[in-house]
Amino acid sequence: MKMKKFLNDPNTLTDELLQGYALAASDLIDVEGHLVISKTLKDADRVTIVTLGGSGHEPAQAGFVGDGMIDIQVVGDVFAAPSPQSVFEAVKMADKGHGVLLLVLNHAGDMLCANMVMKMAERAAITVRKVITQEDISNAPRENAADRRGLAGAIPLYHIAAAAAKEGKTLDEVADIAQKYADAMATISVAVRCATHPANGESFGDLGDDDMEIGMGQHGEGGGGRQPMKSSQETIAIMANALVKDIPLQKGDKCFVMINGSGATTLMEMFILYKDCVEYLENLGIEVVANMVGEILTVQEQAGFQLNIAKWDEETERLWNTPARTFAFSK
Structure with missing residues (x-):
């Protein structure tokens, strides 16, 4: 094409x-x-x-x-x-x-x-x-x-x-x-459609019509998390749970949340994802004190997002x- x-x-x-x-x-x-x-x-x-x-x-x-x-x-x-x-x-x-x-x-x-x-x-x-x-x-x-x-x-x-x-x-x-x-901090990504290289038009891969891949890298590197497409809440539950365990975060902690669009994800989706992430963390007793939502580090027209969570203290919040x-x- x-x-x-x-x-x-x-x-x-x-x-x-x-x-x-x-x-x-x-x-x-x-x-x-x-x-x-x-x-x-x-x-x-x-x-x-x-x-x-x-x-x-x-x-x-x-x-x-x-x-x-x-x-x-x-x-x-x-x-x-x-x-x-x-x-x-x-x-x-x-x-x-x-x-x-x-x-x-x-x-x-x-x-x-x-x-x-x-x-x-x-x-x-x-x-x-x-x-x-x-x-x-x-x-x-x-x-x-x-x-x-x-x-x-x-x-x-x-x-x-x-x-x-x-x-x-x-x-x-x-x-x-x-x-x-x-x-x-920790980050995990998900892709639902791969990018093309702007110099030659070559695609980074093919995720088909019904699949997504959790863990795909910025240049099409495989993440090993290919699975059927899921809702915002279901996707956030998988990704946020993995980040909370990795950092790790505990009840009473404060954190920063980033929803980074990959280039072809709508703001509608990103705001819904952010809402679901805040609710997920609040249910664990973790307070979200700052955020970034939008296209921050993209991969051309790749569709998907990166979820980044960082544990914050008073010095970080002040800075x-x-x-x-x-x-x-x-x-």
């Missing part, structure tokens, strides 16, 4: 995407090549934050560059990590004398790139701490967290870490807060309420 997307040249997808984004968010960001740079960076006197990742997941991650979140996002081609040299250039640009926090989602290309950047920064005597998000519970148990993929849970972590940096905390303090948040403004997020 012919792909229907409003594109021009498959070879310039990311370049054109970033050109359009620079025009749309000209009050918030500058774009230099594949670097998306917050306009607040030039006056930053604090720890700064750099992240990296391929295009094709909009608004993540570039949509979260701005005041109170990411300082520089290094954008790779569609579903591909950027080059280590480009990330190293971003680290040098971001460094304001207080150190740089490099936040990385656990995917093979991103990790290889980040590890090389850390060596380059060490040789250049630039102080960098790396924090990895690896919260996808579907492909490894918590004791093997290094094998878990990074999903949409990175987005709230960006704001928590940036708020800590705004308070003047040291690089080690900011990195420790980011790591604590990364350790306190979350710090003002922030990006193209895709504001507090």
